[in-house]
Amino acid sequence: MLAIKSKNLLTVQITGLVNAETEFPVLDTKGVDTIIFDFNKLDGFNSYGVKGWISYLQKIDPEMKIIFRNCKRIVVDQMNMVTNFLPANAVVESFYVPYHCPKCQKFFNSLYEHGKQYENKIVSQLTQVVCDKCKIDAEMDVIKAKYFNFLTR
Ligand SMILES: [Zn+2]
Numbered sequence: 001m002l003a004i005k006s007k008n009l010l011t012v013q014i015t016g017l018v019n020a021e022t023e024f025p026v027l028d029t030k031g032v033d034t035i036i037f038d039f040n041k042l043d044g045f046n047s048y049g050v051k052g053w054i055s056y057l058q059k060i061d062p063e064m065k066i067i068f069r070n071c072k073r074i075v076v077d078q079m080n081m082v083t084n085f086l087p088a089n090a091v092v093e094s095f096y097v098p099y100h101c102p103k104c105q106k107f108f109n110s111l112y113e114h115g116k117q118y119e120n121k122i123v124s125q126l127t128q129v130v131c132d133k134c135k136i137d138a139e140m141d142v143i144k145a146k147y148f149n150f151l152t153r
Contacts, residue, residue: 003027010029010034011038012024014037015041017043017045024052034064034065039071060087064089067092067093068095069093073098076095092114092150094112098110098140100139101134101139102139106138118148121151123148126140
């Protein structure tokens with residue numbers, strides 16, 4: 001894991017499998033008003049990792065702006081299931097929606113971005129994913145009402 005400070009932004013890469021042994025980076029928040037957590041290189045969370053994550057977040061000043069970026073399905077599932085996984089003051093900047101091709105079963109991850117596919121707690125535009133091999137529409141691999149539920153909390 002890596003924390004990179006650039007002016008008022010602190011970007012933290014959450015990587016690998018987060019478990020009981022995980023040591024989260026120390027957050028040097030001097031002069032920082034926004035912390036971005038980027039999950040693009042995350043492999044997963046086990047239950048100990050989730051506990052550690054929540055207590056890590058609770059140490060952050062509540063005035064700090066928190067952004068979640070590139071939330072994979074494993075992160076979205078936790079945000080939907082676990083209270084406090086996504087802090088009340090945090091904004092989800094982008095997350096992945098899984099799709100699969102009904103013919104060849106290939107999986108696709110489509111990035112949904114705040115201000116594009118969704119805004120103000122509502123998904124306004126579903127992305128149409130086309131299987132590059134079969135040239136037909138892929139289907140969303142999740143139940144919309146459940147998967148997007150974290151946006152409405
Ligand atoms: Zn296909």
